[in-house]
Amino acid sequence: MLLEEERKRKAALLPDLRADIASASSARLDSNVDDEHDPEGATIAFELSQASALLKQSAAGLDQVEAALARLDAGTYGTCAVCGEAIAEGRLEARPWTPFCITHAGAGRR
Ligand SMILES: [Zn+2]
Known part of the structure; x- marks a missing residue:
């Protein structure tokens, strides 16, 4: 079942993304650098925003897949x-x- 697989795939991604964000956030705190002017700080900030965007996208995608599975159950798919x-x-x-x-x-x- 394609939707089930898609749901598993997306659900499996979320913990990884959350872990990425957590580690980038702590790296940012540890480095205590100026995001605007320090190249490393800018890289971390960039990674953080990429990971956040991806997490948002994946979470929204997972919602869509779960809604589709609910419609399958309801017979409106x-x-x-x-x-x-x-x-x-x-x-x-x-x-x-x-x-x-x-x-x-x-x-x-x-
Ligand atoms: Zn229509």
């Missing part, structure tokens, strides 16, 4: 959350967690 039409098979293959048909692809985003 594969239909658009806006218009109720069937979502094209090719689209579901590319983005199995999507709750929207191609027409309403942007509907859930804010």
Whole structure:
């Protein structure tokens, strides 16, 4: 089951990302450097922001996959959350967690 695998894959990533952030944060505190002017401080700050962005992305992706699994349970999987039409098979293959048909692809985003 593709969604289950995707869920496991994403869920497995989160602890690693959290660990990266924790170690980058403590390296930043330990080094006590000026982020703006010290090259090492800037690198750590950059790594930290990259890891945070990735964590956010992964957590959001995991939410989407879990929502899709919930729709599978509810029997509404594969239909658009806006218009109720069937979502094209090719689209579901590319983005199995999507709750929207191609027409309403942007509907859930804010
Ligand atoms: Zn739709």
